[in-house]
Amino acid sequence: MLNAETMRIDKAGRAATVWFFFDGQPASARVGESVAAALFASGMKTLRTSPRERAPRGMFCLMGSCQECLVMVDSRRVLACRTAVADGMHVEKVPEAGSDA
Amino acid sequence: MPDFDVLVLGGGPAGVNAALAASAAGLKVALFDENTAAGGQVYRAPVGAVAPLTAHQQAEQPGDTLRRELAQSAVITYFNHVVWAVTAEYRVDAAGPAGPMHCNGRALIVATGTTERIVPFDGWTTPGVIGLAAATILLKSQGILPGRSTLVAGCGPLLAAVAAKTIEGGGKVEAIADMAGLGDWGRTLPAMVSRPDLMREGFHWWHEISRAGAPILSRHTIVKVEQAHDGLRATLAPCDAAGRPVSGKRRSVVADCIAVGHGLTPSTEITRLLRAEHRYSRQAGGWIAAADQDGRTSRPRLYVAGDGAGIAGAAAASHHGTLAGLACAIDLGATDVDQLRSHVPAARQAHAKAARFGRSMAQLMALRPGHIDSIGPQTIVCRCEDVTRAEIDAACDAGARDVNQLKAWTRCGMGPCQGRTCGDVAAELLAARAHGGSRERTGCFSARTPLRPMAVEALTGDFSYDDIPILKAAPL
Numbered sequence: 001m002l003n004a005e006t007m008r009i010d011k012a013g014r015a016a017t018v019w020f021f022f023d024g025q026p027a028s029a030r031v032g033e034s035v036a037a038a039l040f041a042s043g044m045k046t047l048r049t050s051p052r053e054r055a056p057r058g059m060f061c062l063m064g065s066c067q068e069c070l071v072m073v074d075s076r077r078v079l080a081c082r083t084a085v086a087d088g089m090h091v092e093k094v095p096e097a098g099s100d101a
Numbered sequence: 102m103p104d105f106d107v108l109v110l111g112g113g114p115a116g117v118n119a120a121l122a123a124s125a126a127g128l129k130v131a132l133f134d135e136n137t138a139a140g141g142q143v144y145r146a147p148v149g150a151v152a153p154l155t156a157h158q159q160a161e162q163p164g165d166t167l168r169r170e171l172a173q174s175a176v177i178t179y180f181n182h183v184v185w186a187v188t189a190e191y192r193v194d195a196a197g198p199a200g201p202m203h204c205n206g207r208a209l210i211v212a213t214g215t216t217e218r219i220v221p222f223d224g225w226t227t228p229g230v231i232g233l234a235a236a237t238i239l240l241k242s243q244g245i246l247p248g249r250s251t252l253v254a255g256c257g258p259l260l261a262a263v264a265a266k267t268i269e270g271g272g273k274v275e276a277i278a279d280m281a282g283l284g285d286w287g288r289t290l291p292a293m294v295s296r297p298d299l300m301r302e303g304f305h306w307w308h309e310i311s312r313a314g315a316p317i318l319s320r321h322t323i324v325k326v327e328q329a330h331d332g333l334r335a336t337l338a339p340c341d342a343a344g345r346p347v348s349g350k351r352r353s354v355v356a357d358c359i360a361v362g363h364g365l366t367p368s369t370e371i372t373r374l375l376r377a378e379h380r381y382s383r384q385a386g387g388w389i390a391a392a393d394q395d396g397r398t399s400r401p402r403l404y405v406a407g408d409g410a411g412i413a414g415a416a417a418a419s420h421h422g423t424l425a426g427l428a429c430a431i432d433l434g435a436t437d438v439d440q441l442r443s444h445v446p447a448a449r450q451a452h453a454k455a456a457r458f459g460r461s462m463a464q465l466m467a468l469r470p471g472h473i474d475s476i477g478p479q480t481i482v483c484r485c486e487d488v489t490r491a492e493i494d495a496a497c498d499a500g501a502r503d504v505n506q507l508k509a510w511t512r513c514g515m516g517p518c519q520g521r522t523c524g525d526v527a528a529e530l531l532a533a534r535a536h537g538g539s540r541e542r543t544g545c546f547s548a549r550t551p552l553r554p555m556a557v558e559a560l561t562g563d564f565s566y567d568d569i570p571i572l573k574a575a576p577l
Contacts, residue, residue: 006249007245007246007248007249008244008245008246009240009244009245009246009270009271010244030148030244032148033148033243033245034148034243037238037239037243037245040231040239040245041245041246045228045229046228047228050226050484050485050487051486051487052486052487053481053487055226055487056227056228057226057228057484058228058229059228059231059235060230060231060232060235060484060522061216061217061231061232061234061235061522062231062232062234062235062238062239063142063234063235063238064135064183064553065216065518065521065522066484066518066521066522067485067516067517067518067554068484068518070517076556076558077556082135084148
């Protein structure tokens with residue numbers, strides 16, 4: 001797995017580091033980062049599976065257009081690229097199509 | 102009774118300047134944007150954590166100027182608001198942090214920018230393959246490298262920007278695969294000379310890239326990505342001017358991240374939804390609303406501005422926004438119409454000058470027919486619904502002629518992205534097979550509300566069941 005700190009450009013780190021969880025796995029982020037960017041920097045790149053082929057998918061456009069980074073936060077479906085990380089946040093994968101019917 | 106004279110959709114350089122011009126003319130203006138601050142994608146504000154990379158970046162950037170001018174104006178702003186419906190009477194419905202809201206305008210200025218086009222190749226859905234625009238956002242706004250090692254591929258000026266900023270940030274660029282040849286770049290020189298500042302920035306990028314020793318593969322395209330044990334393994338092939346891979350040495354490159362982009366397509370969902378007239382222009386990036394040079398569309402009091410009205414770059418978008426704001430104020434009969442008219446010629450001139458540069462860059466990113474034709478039969482075209490090229494071809498052979506027929510038959514473009522990602526490529530595939538390349542005869546996906554996928558609770562907001570009126574049962 002990538003070390004998130006080697007991926008951050010300003011290594012001096014002016015903003016505080018916070019911790020959050022993706023499917024129970026801890027990941028670090030700096031205050032202000034989006035869930036999508038922080039997970040990408042942590043090497044957690046597979047965010048969901050496609051409904052038809054069940055193939056792994058991850059962040060793609062990072063601007064709210066492609067819908068590939070859909071995740072669950074507080075039992076709500078949100079785009080990881082449009083959601084800022086909060087300390088202690090629990091992010092989960094969306095249930096596979098059909099499994100929540 | 103309208104709440105506002107003008108509603109502006111989109112807070113990039115076009116939308117902000119349109120709002121500023123209309124507001125300065127005395128109109129009551131509201132501006133909507135999905136993001137937390139103005140700037141659009143090109144001048145996206147850094148998140149709190151991100152420090153400027155270098156000293157020269159500490160000077161006020163175009164995005165800072167834009168945000169400052171907007172803050173000092175009388176424009177009412179609705180950031181963090183996703184507009185999900187627009188009616189023929191210019192009522193805008195949006196979902197914001199405080200729940201659903203709506204308001205009415207006498208006029209509407211659409212400045213919704215573009216979507217990045219990424220022409221499919223085998224493995225492009227693999228996590229770790231991202232758009233060039235996404236890589237730009239990671240670098241400039243989030244302060245994150247796309248990878249410790251990154252392959253940059255596709256076409257257009259973003260290639261050099263992403264590669265140079267990755268290197269400046271301490272990352273390694275494994276290679277740059279540019280579909281354009283040196284001759285293509287050479288043809289942009291006359292227009293580049295008109296913008297010495299941007300030309301300098303471009304040379305600075307190429308200097309950074311060559312100093313870092315990153316190989317630049319001119320006239321090369323990415324044909325495949327596979328997950329390898331040590332990262333993503335990409336196969337690069339030489340290509341011709343039409344973007345078709347040709348025989349020659351295949352190269353294999355391994356990287357954590359593959360950033361790829363093949364240009365921009367105007368976002369026209371709102372003008373299509375409102376049934377304004379549209380026309381197809383390959384040079385402008387795809388389908389655009391038919392409009393006069395100041396952005397007046399075929400529909401009364403509906404204006405388009407910026408790259409969403411045809412790709413011409415950020416500098417042109419600013420001037421185009423000013424023109425649309427002035428046109429709107431003139432048409433609505435603001436206080437001093439003659440004085441407003443006197444501003445138009447200078448703004449038109451500034452726009453024409455800036456657009457010359459932007460359009461020459463857009464030429465590098467225009468859709469290449471051979472590139473589309475080389476998409477493999479088993480390659481996924483529609484990511485949302487996992488629809489392959491072979492399925493699109495089969496639908497065409499079975500008689501699908503309009504792109505909306507294709508959508509109904511294959512589900513291509515029917516998923517949550519609503520065809521924003523695949524629409525341009527799917528239409529090009531169908532046009533080539535069914536209509537000898539005519540995009541006009543192939544049409545364009547119909548725009549539908551909600552314009553973005555919405556959770557029902559985002560539309561209903563907070564309510565108490567007690568507040569819902571229950572009608573008295575009808576007598577038996």
